[in-house]
Amino acid sequence: xxxxxxIIFALGSLLMLAILAGRASSRVGAPLLLVFLALGIAVDxxxxxxxxxxxxxxxxGSIAIAVILFDGGLRTPRAVxxxxxxxxxxxxxxxxxxxxxxxCVVARWLLGVGWAQGFLIxxxxxxxxxxxxxxxxxxxxxxxxxxxxxxxxVESGLNDPMAVFLTLLSIHAVQGAGFGWxxxxxxxxxxxxxxxxxxxxxxxxxxxxxxxxxxxxxxxILALAGTLFIFGATQTIGASGFLAVYLAGFIIxxxxxxxRQIIERFHDGLAWLSQISLFLMLGVLVSPDTLVRVxxxxxxxxxxLILVARPLAVTLCLSFxxxxxxxxxxxxxxxxxxxxxxxxxxxxxxxxxxxxxxYFGIAFAVVLLSLLAQGWTIGPAxxxxxxxxxxxxxxxxxxxxxxxxxxxxxxxxxxxSPDSEAAVRGLGRLVVPESVRVLAMIREGHPVAPEEVxxxxxGDAVLVLGEPAALTVxxxxxxxxxxxxxxxxxxxxxxxxxxxxxxxxxxxxxxAPGVDGDIAIGxxxxxxxxxxxxxxxxxxxxxxxxxxxxxxxARVTEVGIDLTPNERPWTRLRQGxxxxxxxxx
Amino acid sequence: xxxxxxxxxxxxxLRPDGIVANLKASSKKQVLQEMAKRAADLTGQHERAIxxxxxxxxxxxxxxxxxxxxxxxxxxxxxxxxCALFARLDRPVDFDSIDEQPVDLICLLLxxxxxxxxxxxxxxxxxxxxxxxxxxxxxxxxxxxDAIYALLTHTEASNAA
Numbered sequence: 001x002x003x004x005x006x007i008i009f010a011l012g013s014l015l016m017l018a019i020l021a022g023r024a025s026s027r028v029g030a031p032l033l034l035v036f037l038a039l040g041i042a043v044d045x046x047x048x049x050x051x052x053x054x055x056x057x058x059x060x061g062s063i064a065i066a067v068i069l070f071d072g073g074l075r076t077p078r079a080v081x082x083x084x085x086x087x088x089x090x091x092x093x094x095x096x097x098x099x100x101x102x103x104c105v106v107a108r109w110l111l112g113v114g115w116a117q118g119f120l121i122x123x124x125x126x127x128x129x130x131x132x133x134x135x136x137x138x139x140x141x142x143x144x145x146x147x148x149x150x151x152x153x154v155e156s157g158l159n160d161p162m163a164v165f166l167t168l169l170s171i172h173a174v175q176g177a178g179f180g181w182x183x184x185x186x187x188x189x190x191x192x193x194x195x196x197x198x199x200x201x202x203x204x205x206x207x208x209x210x211x212x213x214x215x216x217x218x219x220x221i222l223a224l225a226g227t228l229f230i231f232g233a234t235q236t237i238g239a240s241g242f243l244a245v246y247l248a249g250f251i252i253x254x255x256x257x258x259x260r261q262i263i264e265r266f267h268d269g270l271a272w273l274s275q276i277s278l279f280l281m282l283g284v285l286v287s288p289d290t291l292v293r294v295x296x297x298x299x300x301x302x303x304x305l306i307l308v309a310r311p312l313a314v315t316l317c318l319s320f321x322x323x324x325x326x327x328x329x330x331x332x333x334x335x336x337x338x339x340x341x342x343x344x345x346x347x348x349x350x351x352x353x354x355x356x357x358x359y360f361g362i363a364f365a366v367v368l369l370s371l372l373a374q375g376w377t378i379g380p381a382x383x384x385x386x387x388x389x390x391x392x393x394x395x396x397x398x399x400x401x402x403x404x405x406x407x408x409x410x411x412x413x414x415x416x417s418p419d420s421e422a423a424v425r426g427l428g429r430l431v432v433p434e435s436v437r438v439l440a441m442i443r444e445g446h447p448v449a450p451e452e453v454x455x456x457x458x459g460d461a462v463l464v465l466g467e468p469a470a471l472t473v474x475x476x477x478x479x480x481x482x483x484x485x486x487x488x489x490x491x492x493x494x495x496x497x498x499x500x501x502x503x504x505x506x507x508x509x510x511x512a513p514g515v516d517g518d519i520a521i522g523x524x525x526x527x528x529x530x531x532x533x534x535x536x537x538x539x540x541x542x543x544x545x546x547x548x549x550x551x552x553x554a555r556v557t558e559v560g561i562d563l564t565p566n567e568r569p570w571t572r573l574r575q576g577x578x579x580x581x582x583x584x585x
Numbered sequence: 586x587x588x589x590x591x592x593x594x595x596x597x598x599l600r601p602d603g604i605v606a607n608l609k610a611s612s613k614k615q616v617l618q619e620m621a622k623r624a625a626d627l628t629g630q631h632e633r634a635i636x637x638x639x640x641x642x643x644x645x646x647x648x649x650x651x652x653x654x655x656x657x658x659x660x661x662x663x664x665x666x667x668c669a670l671f672a673r674l675d676r677p678v679d680f681d682s683i684d685e686q687p688v689d690l691i692c693l694l695l696x697x698x699x700x701x702x703x704x705x706x707x708x709x710x711x712x713x714x715x716x717x718x719x720x721x722x723x724x725x726x727x728x729x730x731d732a733i734y735a736l737l738t739h740t741e742a743s744n745a746a
Contacts, residue, residue, distance in 0.1 A: 492712040493656070494683060495646035503645065507660060508708075509701030543705060558646065563709035 014043065018276045031375030033132055033279050033338060037368065040283015041291075051284045054349045060281055061343040064274035065160075066231040066245045067224070068131045068339075071271035072157050073249025074264060075134075081250060083534050084150035087321040091151070091314065092127075092159030093191075098313035099305065099335075100126040100166050106304035111297050120170035124345050124363045125305055127163030129338025130156040130246070131275050132371065136336060136378050145387050145536030148327050152334055157250075160340050161240030165190045167344045171351050186238065193239025194247075201230040201244060202251025209257050216402070219259035220266030223252070256408075261400040275339075282342045282364070290361040291368075297358075298365030305366065306373065310335040322532045326385040333381050337370035389490060389536055398475050409435075411465050417480040418458040433473050436466035490536070490549045491560025497522020497550075499559075508561060510542030521546065522556035540565055595714070596738045598669040598694070598707055603627055604730040604737075605672040608691075613680050616672075617643070617657060620693045624670050628695065630661055635695065649682025654715045658694040658708060667696045667707045671737060673724065690715065690724055 018036050025035040044051070103122035107113055113121070133156040137149050165187050173179070205226040209219055230248050231241035257263070291298075311332040318328055345363030348356040374381075382388040401411040416422050432438070438450045440463040450462070464474055495504055501521045505512050515524060525546050526533050533556060538547040545565035550558035605623060610616040617639045625632035638659030642648060649655040670693040677687035692711050696704035715721060720736070727733045 492709060493646070493648060493650065499645045507642070507645075509704055543702070563705050563712065 010047075014039075014280060015273075015276060018280055022276075031132075031136060031371050033135065033275065034368070034371040034375060036276055036279035037283045037371070040280040041286065041288060042283075043280075044284040044286075045288055051281075052287075054285070054346050057281060057285050058343070058346050058350060061278060061339065061346065062231070062235075062241075063228065064278040065131075065339055065343060066227055066241060067267070067274040068134075068271050068278075069157060069160070069242055069246040070227045070249035071267045072130045072134050072153070073246040073251075074253040074267055076153060076157065076250050076253065078254045080146070080150040081154055083147055083531075084154040087318055087323070088151050088154035088158055090321075091155045091317045093162050095155075095313040095317040096126045096159050096162040096166065098316060099309045100163075102309035102312055103301060103305050106308060107297075107301055110300050110304075114174075116170055116173040120167065120174055120348065120359060121301055121362060122309070123163055123166035123170050124347075124359060125301060125337060125341045125366045126166065126309075127159040127340050127344075128152070128156045128335050129340050129367075130160070131271075131278070132156075132336040132338030132375065133334070135275070136334075136375055142379055142382065143389055144330075144382055145327065145389055145534070147323075147532070147534040147537060148330060148387050150534075152331060156336075157246040158243065160242040161190050161194055163340065163344060164240060164242065167347055171348055171353060174348075174353055175351070189238050190240045191243065193237060194234055194241065194243030197230060197234045197239060198244035198247030199251060201226070201233075202248035203255075205230070205248060206252045206255045206257045209252075209259070209263075216259055216262055220263045223263050223267065224270065256406070259402060261402060278339050282339065286361065286364045290357055291365055294358055294361035294365055298362045299369065301362055302366045302369040302373075305337075306333075306335070306370065322529075322537075324538060327387055330381060330385045330387045333374060333385075334378060335370075336374055337367045339367075341367050387536070398471075398478075408467050409465055410468055410471055411439075411463070412471050412474075414462050414464060414474055414478040416456045416458050416460045416462070416478055419480050420458075421477045422456050422462075423458055432477075433466065433470035435470045436464055436474055439463045439465055491545070491547045491562040493563075494549050494558050494560045495521060497525075497555065497557045497559055504559075504561070505542070508544055508563070510544050512541050521559050525559055526554065526556045538562065538565070595669070595710065598667055598710075599671060599734070599737060600627065600668075601731065601734050603668070603670045604734050605670075606727075606730040606733060607675045608672040609675045610678060611676075612678055613643075613688075616655075616674065616678055616680070616688075616691060620657070620670055620672055620691065623672075624668075624693060624695060627670065628661075628664060628668060630664060630695075634661060635659075638695075639693070643681075647681040647683060649680035649686075649688050650712065650715075651682055651684040651686065652718065652721065653677060653682075653686055653689050654721065655680050655682065655688045655691045656694065656708070656711055656715065657691065658696070658704075660696050660698050660700070660704070662698040664695055664697040667694065667700055667703050669694050669707070669711065671733065673727075673733065690721060 018039055021035050021039055022032045025032060100119060100122035103125060104115065104118035107121050108115060108118040111118075130153075133152050137144065137152060143149075168186075169179070169183055172183075205223065208226070209222055212222070214222065227245050227248065231245045233241075234244040235241035252263075311329075314328055314332040314335075318331065323331070341363045342360075345360040348359045353359070397415040397417070399413040401413065403409065403411055441448045441450050441453055442461040442463075443453075443457070444459075453460075456462075462478070464471065466474065498520045499522075501512060501515060501519050501524050504521050512524075525539055525548060528539050529537055529548070533548055533551065533554070535548050535551060538545045540546075543563075543565075545562040547560035547562060548556050548558075549560040550556075603623075605620075608616070608619055610619050618636055621632050621636035621639060624630070624635050628635075638661060639657045642657065642659045647655075648657045672691045672693070674689045674691065677689040680688035682688055692715060694704075694707055694711060696707065714737075723736055724733055727736055
């Protein structure tokens with residue numbers, strides 16, 4: 001076999017192996033990225049790859065992270081961004097600085113390194129990872145309070161430039177350079193330039209996509225080319241390409257663009273490919289001997305980061321944004337590290353710093369530990385800390401059909417799942433959103449007129465036309481309902497948002513001093529919470545806590561009532577632990 | 586550390602004759618009617634008044650809290666103390682529950698108009714207890730009304746210990 005063929009064969013088998021291993025790992029609940037990383041290490045050890053081309057790794061890593069961030073932006077709805085942008089911005093700038101600083105102090109204290117070296121270690125591991133966060137927060141069946149998951153997602157999209165900046169700064173410091181105005185200017189360029197080019201690039205790219213008449217398959221390639229163009233151009237002028245592509249993705253994802261479905265599908269696949277190849281490559285790159293050598297310092301850094309630095313940063317940054325203690329604790333715990341720290345760990349190597357491989361080794365080991373400890377426990381942690389909300393029904397199998405005309409309507413084919421609302425109620429008794437029209441139906445391969453159908457059977461396919469939001473509702477109606485999940489975190493009981501506050505106060509015997517009793521409970525809650533209002537957010541009123549249980553745009557439509565909000569945090573934790581023990585017993 | 590539920594243990598809310606092991610009903614309304622009737626027998630209050638109070642609460646939002654559980658509740662001016670009634674349905678009925686699951690375990694709670702904290706504590710107690718899926722499975726599997734009563738009061742005793 002030729003050399004080239006061998007490489008192609010190896011690549012193909014590695015990818016297949018990664019996907020199969022990933023599939024198998026979901027049975028034991030192992031974080032997928034961990035599996036890819038472990039596979040990379042295993043292949044490196046077994047096949048004796050001797051891959052140590054840090055330059056190539058940095059190139060592949062940059063492209064992969066750019067693609068992942070663009071995809072992350074693409075699937076961040078405007079509402080999610082809006083709900084979390086300010087806390088996320090604070091957490092991804094000041095928070096990253098605090099995290100790096102605290103990790104530095106601990107590293108200096110316990111490992112005896114210099115300030116600059118300590119800060120370099122802190123900066124490398126300071127940012128949370130978009131790939132890991134997006135992947136782990138969207139695991140099947142896990143649904144968090146929207147504000148919490150929004151914050152974690154947006155934070156992971158925004159905090160890379162700060163970490164890159166701090167890492168470069170400390171590399172210069174290790175090399176003996178001082179700190180001055182030039183560095184501050186550099187920071188302004190990183191953030192400002194990245195932000196402006198990203199937003200402008202997003203608008204320009206979406207306009208270009210809409211303007212050009214291409215064959216359908218070329219649109220996603222155009223989007224990819226645009227991503228790389230924006231990333232490369234921004235990095236070249238010294239601004240943050242990571243920030244730019246995330247924002248560009250966000251802009252395109254929230255504007256009407258041609259061939260949206262095919263672009264999204266393509267980038268979804270591409271993001272997967274990027275994650276697999278990135279983590280495989282990083283796994284191959286690290287030598288297990290290095291890992292063993294740095295195991296102890298890495299453990300110290302990881303523990304300092306996970307148990308001290310991140311919680312401190314989260315507590316300090318989020319204390320003004322009205323997050324509950326359990327939410328802050330959860331956000332602290334889910335500071336998932338992934339590709340970015342490892343990628344940043346490459347920078348000292350590329351800069352030719354003495355002992356650079358140690359930094360890389362530490363970064364790698366910290367990520368490994370983070371994925372192991374945090375990635376594996378996201379689900380239980382969410383249940384324990386009560387930030388999980390009832391999962392929506394599994395979405396139905398849905399195939400989108402691109403319409404050749406511009407307009408707000410979308411066309412989609414939905415298949416009825418067994419146990420779905422649609423299968424139980426039939427078309428006639430199904431509450432369908434107003435804008436939706438059922439156009440046609442296919443049963444056992446034959447077209448049927450929708451008006452002749454009373455009962456829907458699993459497997460029936462229905463062609464519907466409607467606005468995107470309405471189609472999402474339809475997807476839920478046609479998807480399998482999730483039985484057996486309790487309404488955690490939404491209170492003991494729920495009432496409709498238009499119920500007068502006085503009625504509820506009378507019924508549950510609490511007082512709401514200084515409040516007009518005629519006001520509807522949902523309105524009262526919405527007013528008091530203001531911008532913070534989102535599902536799962538609570539407000540103490542007298543003896544009870546009111547919780548936003550459902551929202552329609554900015555209006556609170558369902559209110560949950562927690563009858564025992566005064567329970568001490570540790571009591572809840574203890575009860576949660578008891579529950580866990582029982583479940584495992 | 587004693588639990589705060591100690592103050593209103595289930596024994597004080599529920600009498601052995603306040604359990605219906607196999608209630609027959611085909612709709613939410615019928616369930617509420619049947620339970621109002623039995624609650625009237627237990628408390629000496631008007632059946633109609635109880636039914637109206639329960640219906641009024643359901644109008645504000647369902648008390649079907651999910652997993653096949655419903656906790657209808659309300660306040661009655663002339664009632665002397667908080668009292669409970671537990672029923673297991675012969676066949677589950679649609680209760681407009683928040684998870685759209687049909688309901689088969691129902692714990693009715695009635696409180697005097699003046700019972701502020703007691704009512705809250707009783708509701709919280711029942712809600713906590715019925716949130717435990719293992720416990721609910723035991724209630725579903727119990728043979729007789731006495732067995733259900735023992736389960737409900739015994740859990741409380743072991744919690745309080």
